[in-house]
Amino acid sequence: MPVATLEFEEPVAILLKEIQALRLMPSTPDRQTTIARLEARVQELRAELFGNLTPWQRVLVARHPERPVMLDYVDRLFTGFTELHGDRRFADDKAIVTGMAHFHNKPVFIVGHQKGTDTKQKIYRNFGYAKPEGYRKALRVMKMAEKFKRPVIVFVDTPAAYPGVESEERGVAEAIALNLREMALLDTTIVVIVCGEGGSGGALGIAIGDRVLMQEFAVYSVIPPEGCAAILWRDSARKVDAADALKITAPDLLAMDVIDEIVPEPVGGAHQDHALATALIDEAIARHLAEVSAMTSADRLETRYQKFRAMGREGHAFVSAPLAAASE
């Protein structure tokens, strides 16, 4: 089945249609050569397009309907995945999945947002909008990882925490806040990968780690560009400008030390080749896991504290200047 093309992929879509038409005709050596040439051109064009994506185009890629979701990666990266359900308080949130498995034969715990892939799944997973019980389940499982001294691997991919009545009633803010505090103190290795949408507090609520990696075309933002545009521009159509202004892309965030490393994606985005996208993540996670696991507990916790402590550094994000100088 062909992968859905995004609006800015139009030139690629035209070539793909051409290839499809040629394939319907009887195969001849000439046609095969043409198809091969066109396919090469598709790859070239994709590389070119994806090498110059605007921030808003990256948002579209991060939300691509065929982009691998957490459980796609789990299936390919781990063996013997056992899902663990429920927060032991209220319910089992389907938008956050937790479990345990082997990663290169080493036992690990896994936490992540799960968006659905088809309509039925999307509804079942609440489109990746987690409720308080999701964050509480995540913390329960991470505390278990700490107890057994196993590393935690976190996949971040959510539009936001669920903005609904029951979320507020059951204290979604408290659930996220507690995770922020307790993950900072969790005495075991945590490697986080932002692999789709890093949507505000709903993302951050499981995204405290020793290493925070980000896939090439993932985004990580304090507010969705549409919401920002609606508030600051009073026009949600200005989402393209908002996406630009908010500096939500992996290269932007690497430059600000919000993330530690960009994990490359296949040409044209992770949705073009799930297996290759997984292999690239596999390498990055394995390497960071080994590095962090080699640290002593005290070192690891101090380094993790200082990592977040340094976000918004003096000289870069703020200066110390007397008020008189400020009001000039």
Place this chain on the structure above:
Amino acid sequence: MAWFKKTRKPIEPQTDKSSRVPEGLWIKCPSCGQVIYNKELTINLQVCPKCAHHFRMNAADRLAMLFDDGQWTEHDADLRSTDPLSFTDTKPYRARLKASIASTGRNDAVVSASGLLDGMPAVVAAMEYGFIGGSMGVVVGEKITRAIEMGIAQRAPVIVVCCSGGARMMEGTLSLMQMAKISAALGRLDRAGLPYLSIMTDPTTGGVTASFAMLGDLHIAEPKALIGFAGPRVIEQTIRQKLPDGFQRAEFLLEKGMIDYIVDRREMKAAVAHSLRIMMGLPPSARPVASAPPADA
């Protein structure tokens, strides 16, 4: 106390009145309609004498209300945002900063201070709603984190008076990360066995609620304060219906188990002092605890 270097009376900025109460000699209470003499409202800690409606209070008045004799030492007053994203929407963020600095006489949306609270050394950070809606950017994050670290170093309790619309969009993901930074510091304060009190005032929403507002040993709220994560309008869009009256108000949160107690502002200092005495292992206060009359009254 050795760690009070330059204790002084707080100087209230000339231009600060607008963020607190409307201009003029007389003010009409938006809740009961009573016309109140401005000076009477000031003496009454910005609470309507007739119906107890809580007007919004600025950071300086908050600190004066909590610290003994209205005196404290301010810290990190000079920290100022560099506009790290070079953010521009309908106007440049730099211009917004400049306007807020001019109108509040503050460099950003929080004032952090140390002093004595019912004789107990304490660190208090009070948010300034008049500064871009009390929003949390890197300076707010840094100042609150430093205040918490000071509490740990001095073995003093920490109090944050929340009044904020949440994270500051104009500082992007760096704003979001302040939630992580402050929460990590609060983790260290917690493990150091020191009290942290979160006082939630109207409004306390977004990333502020989903980090330090909800990490207190005690969650104290002012009556009817709006407290929530998602904004009411966002929720109404999600559920496609009007929210009931009182949703996300302090009384609602009390009912749902999210806060410890609601207290009238005029009783706030006594309540805070009493709670701190118990946490710090001290006997009851020898004298009645009350907020000092405001400096300008």
